[in-house]
Amino acid sequence: MQLPISLFFFLFVLFGQAYAIVDPVASPNNKLGLHILFPDEVGKAADIVNNHDQGQWGYVVIPIQSTDRNRDKWQHFLDKCKEHKVIPIIRIATTANGPHWELPSHYDMVDFANFLNELDWPTKNRYIIVLNEVNRNDEFGGKANPEQYADFLNLAIDVFKSKSEDFFMLSAGLDNAANDPKNSIKWSTFLDRMHSHRSDIFSRVDGWVSHAYPNPDFSARADLKGENKISSFESDLNRLQKYTAKNLPVFITETGWSDKYLSHKQIGLYYAYAFEKVWSNPQVVMVAPFLLSAQDGPFVQFSFLDKEDKPKEFVEEFSKFATIGNPQLPPINQIVIELPIASSEAEIISTPSSVLSLETESKRLNIFQRIYNKIVSIFF
Structure with a gap:
C-alpha cells in the first residue's frame, strides 16, 4: 500500500524566471570601470579595473547597436566578463545616419530585450543603459525631445522588465556641458520636461547615469565643483530629489581628462583626488572613464592605452583604487x-x-x- x-x-x-534586481552596493563593490568599444577588449580592461587581479569585479561599459545581434559574439563577451570577473553594463544604441543617430522604435526595444534576455549573464543584475546623451540633437534622431525620450524610456523599462526582473534599467547619461540651444537642450530643462510629461519616470528607473566630465576642455581641476565638472552627478541628484523619493544609485559611465592639455602625471593626481574626495560618495556605484583605447580615432586624447597598446602613465594611479568586489551572481x-x-x-x-x-x-x-x-x- x-x-x-x-x-x-x-x-x-x-x-528560469528571475526574481528582482539587487542593491549593487549591498555587498563589497569595486568602483573601477572603463568604457570599451569592442567586446574583445574586455581582457585588457579587466587588467586595469581589477589591477591585475589585485581587485575583482570592476566594470566595463560597452555599446551594442541594433544591427549587431550576433548571439555567439555577445555570449562570448559575457563569458569573458565572467572569466575576467568584470561586470558588464550594456548601452543600447541605434545606428548612425549621417550626422546623427537614428531614433529607436518599439520594435528595436522588443528585439533588444528578447536578444539580451537569451544570453547568460555573469551577474544577477543585468545593467542596461537606454541610449546616450539624448539632450543633444545628434544623439536623438536630429532633434532632442524630452517628452519623446521619457515615453521611450518608459517603454524600454516595461519591455525589459517583462522579460526578466533582473534587468537593471538606467536612463541615458546627459551632456551636462551642452549649452548651444540650436543643437541641444540644457540638462536641467531636459529633466524638467521629462518629469512634466511623465511624473513617475524617475521613480521607474533603477539607477542614474552621469557623464561627469571636467569641463571646460575636459581639463578642469578635480577639486572644482559644478554641473559641468566631475561632481556633476551631485547636481543631477539635487534636481532629481524634486521628482522622486528614490535614492538612486549613480553610475558614472563617462568621465576623464584629456591629455591634450594635461600631463599624464597631472591626470594621475586628478584621478587620485577624484576617487578620494569626490567619487567616494557612497551613492556612486562605479566610475568608468571614456575610453580604454581610441587607437588612431578622434578620442585618442582620452585613451588609457597609447598607440602601442600600452597603458599610459596615469593608469597605474587609477588602478590603485581597485578593490575586491563580490556581486551577487545569477x-x-x-x-x-x-x-x-x-x-x-x-x-x-x-x-x-x-x-x-x-x-x-x-x-x-x-x-x-x-x-x-x-x-x-x-x-x-
Whole structure:
C-alpha cells in the first residue's frame, strides 16, 4: 500500500524566471570601470579595473547597436566578463545616419530585450543603459525631445522588465556641458520636461547615469565643483530629489581628462583626488572613464592605452583604487518535483549504502531509475 509520504527532489538549473534586481552596493563593490568599444577588449580592461587581479569585479561599459545581434559574439563577451570577473553594463544604441543617430522604435526595444534576455549573464543584475546623451540633437534622431525620450524610456523599462526582473534599467547619461540651444537642450530643462510629461519616470528607473566630465576642455581641476565638472552627478541628484523619493544609485559611465592639455602625471593626481574626495560618495556605484583605447580615432586624447597598446602613465594611479568586489551572481533556480514515495521506499533511500544488502541496493537503483524516468517525462 502506498502511504501519503512525499520525497522532494530539487532539480537545479541555470535558467528560469528571475526574481528582482539587487542593491549593487549591498555587498563589497569595486568602483573601477572603463568604457570599451569592442567586446574583445574586455581582457585588457579587466587588467586595469581589477589591477591585475589585485581587485575583482570592476566594470566595463560597452555599446551594442541594433544591427549587431550576433548571439555567439555577445555570449562570448559575457563569458569573458565572467572569466575576467568584470561586470558588464550594456548601452543600447541605434545606428548612425549621417550626422546623427537614428531614433529607436518599439520594435528595436522588443528585439533588444528578447536578444539580451537569451544570453547568460555573469551577474544577477543585468545593467542596461537606454541610449546616450539624448539632450543633444545628434544623439536623438536630429532633434532632442524630452517628452519623446521619457515615453521611450518608459517603454524600454516595461519591455525589459517583462522579460526578466533582473534587468537593471538606467536612463541615458546627459551632456551636462551642452549649452548651444540650436543643437541641444540644457540638462536641467531636459529633466524638467521629462518629469512634466511623465511624473513617475524617475521613480521607474533603477539607477542614474552621469557623464561627469571636467569641463571646460575636459581639463578642469578635480577639486572644482559644478554641473559641468566631475561632481556633476551631485547636481543631477539635487534636481532629481524634486521628482522622486528614490535614492538612486549613480553610475558614472563617462568621465576623464584629456591629455591634450594635461600631463599624464597631472591626470594621475586628478584621478587620485577624484576617487578620494569626490567619487567616494557612497551613492556612486562605479566610475568608468571614456575610453580604454581610441587607437588612431578622434578620442585618442582620452585613451588609457597609447598607440602601442600600452597603458599610459596615469593608469597605474587609477588602478590603485581597485578593490575586491563580490556581486551577487545569477541564482540557481530550484524546480521542485513532488513524487509520491512509499514508506518502504523512503526508508531504503535514506539508509546508508554501507549497511544495505546487494538485493536492497538493487531495489534502490530501481527506485532512482523510476524517479529519473518521471523527471525526463516532465521536462523532455
